Amino acid sequence: MATELPNPTDKELYMENAHGSSYGGSSVGSMLLMEDTDGLEHEPLVDTGDSFEANQTPKSDAKVSNSRSLNFILDTSALLQGMGNVKRWFDAKYSTAQLLKNQGKAAENLSINCYIPANTLYELQDIRRNSSIQGPNAKWALSFLDQILDSDATNNEMSNEVAPEKNLLSYNVELESRTRSFPTWNTALKYTMHKENVDDLDMGTKFLIRSCVFKAFIERKSSERWYVITEDVSRRKVGLFGVDCLNVNEAELLLFCAHDITESQLKAPGSEFNFEHDMYESKPILTRIDTSLYDYKPLGLKKGKQSRRAKEITGNVSKVEGIIKEDFNMVNYAPRPEGKVWMPSEPSKPKKKKNRRRKKPQQGSGESAQNKS
Structure with a gap:
């Protein structure tokens, strides 16, 4: 059943010619x-x-x-x-x-x-x-x-x-x-x-x-x-x-996931976090769905009519030597597995460096040297 669009009436065509199409x-x-x-x-x-x-x-x-x-x-x-x-x-x-x-x-x-x-x-x-x-x-x-x-x-x-x-x-x-x-x-x-x-x-x-x-x-x-x-x-x-x-x-x-982002939240995530007593665990933000469950059609090869195109790929996805090739319309975001967030270890305290600056010559020693000369 084709989605046929009705033809505009004469009245509508007259209005279009008078006002013009703006989209x-x-x-x-x-x-x-x-x-x-x-x-x-x-x-x-x-x-x-x-x-x-x-x-x-x-x-x-x-x-x-x-x-x-x-x-x-x-x-x-x-x-x-x-x-x-x-x-x-x-x-x-x-x-x-x-x-x-x-x-x-x-x-x-x-x-x-x-x-x-x-x-x-x-x-x-x-x-x-x-x-x-x-x-x-x-x-x-x-x-x-x-x-x-x-x-x-x-x-x-x-x-x-x-x-x-x-x-x-x-x-x-x-x-x-x-x-x-x-x-x-x-x-x-x-x-x-x-x-x-x-x-x-x-x-x-x-x-x-x-x-x-x-x-x-x-x-x-x-x-x-x-x-x-x-x-x-x-x-x-x-x-x-x-x-x-x-x-x-x-x-x-x-x-x-029944997650409606339009619903108002009274409290922002982490608003009750106390820096001195609590350990804040960041939860992953829901931004997209894991589409790895989608059932792809198997990919096959068929001979083309033209000599230059001896083989034409038909299908959605293929896997050759560990490399997965997908149809552009079927490309999915890679799913992110659950895991722990990497936390850096406490930095070691830097050692104090010894002050190796030269001592300034005393003013009296300079004057005595001039007198001797």
């Missing part, structure tokens, strides 16, 4: 913020019917004991720069292994709800069409969304042959569908917490803010919290509207 040369999506003077909204660019959803299990609305539900709004930068990480989130075998490793027998059932804004699809389409260095990444992200929205791929490939009793992962992917309740930019401004620097936001950030306001406040369900996953520092200004932002690594800490 990255995009020909679609720039009219999402345009409003009529009479207060009426433009026709939505996305079908207002039922949203496309890919469910591996039913939604997390039903109360399940020992379960945890997380809601993510995926930005374009998260899919472009962190596609390898996002793809692992939907791997049931990898997610289950991470939960069992970090939480043991008390591992909770994890439910992931991902919301894809319409502007994210528009930007991916524009980047894919342009001859930029991120074009292949955008194409890879769109194909992955097509795959995960396909019911056959969701049930067969993404499950990764995990037994139902051992599978702790369930997910739901939803594409944005514009309805009458979808806010305009003036409506979204009512939800701002800090009014300063709002007018300086770029067009793409305003699109993202409207989607966040709709999902986090207008369509919000009881005890539901949404996070924006982005790698773009400028789009972290979504926090001005009360929506927390995480990067891909921080989202993985929340997924597999």
Whole structure:
């Protein structure tokens, strides 16, 4: 099932020619913020019917004991720069292994709800069409969304042959569908917490803010919290509207370690440390997840059609004479094993050096020598 984008209407094309596109040369999506003077909204660019959803299990609305539900709004930068990480989130075998490793027998059932804004699809389409260095990444992200929205791929490939009793992962992917309740930019401004620097936001950030306001406040369900996953520092200004932002690594800490960096801490680490009586032990700061549990595909060789390329490598990882070669999209950070921090020994006291300075000649001895001469 391909993620086809609807063509803009004549009214939207007229608004585009009149005002111009102000985000990255995009020909679609720039009219999402345009409003009529009479207060009426433009026709939505996305079908207002039922949203496309890919469910591996039913939604997390039903109360399940020992379960945890997380809601993510995926930005374009998260899919472009962190596609390898996002793809692992939907791997049931990898997610289950991470939960069992970090939480043991008390591992909770994890439910992931991902919301894809319409502007994210528009930007991916524009980047894919342009001859930029991120074009292949955008194409890879769109194909992955097509795959995960396909019911056959969701049930067969993404499950990764995990037994139902051992599978702790369930997910739901939803594409944005514009309805009458979808806010305009003036409506979204009512939800701002800090009014300063709002007018300086770029067009793409305003699109993202409207989607966040709709999902986090207008369509919000009881005890539901949404996070924006982005790698773009400028789009972290979504926090001005009360929506927390995480990067891909921080989202993985929340997924597999239940470590939310957005929660306020009343006491800083080491604040109760007494230099005279206590021995402060520094704990490792959680910054990234150990991805060594990811199941790589075996690497093989095949003959190419051209004579210059007699052999072409296919696969993700290979190990030859102790040297591990990985596909660039699958490169992981090396896991850091637990150990003790090296502490220097007490320095020995330096020995006192003898003062070997020459004694100054006495004044009387100099005068007597002159008299003798």
